[in-house]
Amino acid sequence: MVDMARWGPMLETAGIRVTSQRLLVLEVLAAHRLPVSARRVHAELQDRGATTGLTTVYRALASMTEAGLVHAFTHMGEGVYRLCGSASHHHLVCRVCGMVAERQEDIVDGFRAEEVYGVCATCESAESGSRRCSTTTGATADPPEVTESR
Amino acid sequence: MVDMARWGPMLETAGIRVTSQRLLVLEVLAAHRLPVSARRVHAELQDRGATTGLTTVYRALASMTEAGLVHAFTHMGEGVYRLCGSASHHHLVCRVCGMVAERQEDIVDGFRAEEVYGVCATCESAESGSRRCSTTTGATADPPEVTESR
């Protein structure tokens, strides 16, 4: 039911137990290029007929994040997760349209950036320069889900 | 009771009503260099003898953020707010020790960065290079409050 051969060794290498639930969560994560919420992972597991509880999804994501297999951050007020590549990198997250992009280059000297929140070029030009100061809360558009990079 | 002369014009310019509660919130924000939570603002208002409710604090912060007077973002799972300077800038936020620094320079081409989450130099060197991949959740230290910039 689960592609054990593919994800099992990864969990072993990370030093955490191989369980069917973790393997399932990994499969769901692998099916998405972009970050997904715990809630979403759980829903897709239900669709597959798995009986895994939401609590367990949270714990699986937490343990695998802890182990360095999963990259986690907060997007629009809820936690999102994605499979972690080997290289160090950071995310650009647009607070207006929800776009997420991955970048490799170091951007700040003396600081290892992981998640960079701001406004993408598209939304920047679309925003008629009205605000006195840039803000972070209250998206002006309605961002449906994490969207494509660029 | 409130330094009306100082903050009144700011609210008027922003196009929102001048209320005693908003003036009080502005005074509390002005008393801090670093971002404070709604809860914290409320507590300090209580200390001053104000009867302002937490709900109103949230609404005042929301309206002033909307109006561009306040800069808001999320820190360690809760919203934090601070008075917004006139110049565009971004914050460096260390997810390990909670340090917040402000920077002016643009750091990413084609993206206006507002909040940059990552690991500061101090915590980076302290972290014995064990993790396979950098993560964002689960601070390894216990970060008490927003701390000083560098």
Next chain:
DNA sequence: GCAGCAATGAAAACCATTGTCGTTATCATG
């Protein structure tokens, strides 16, 4: 003064996340 509308305060609702606890799975060992 009065209609109209925004702002307030208290309480309840919301909702993602975490804790509890009894049960089950995993793994090493005999």
Next chain:
DNA sequence: CATGATAACGACAATGGTTTTCATTGCTGC
């Protein structure tokens, strides 16, 4: 294969920051 130790699971309750509801109050312009 049986056993015991330990980690993980599942269902559910609890938590905590934030938002909504709703009745009430306070401006604002007429």
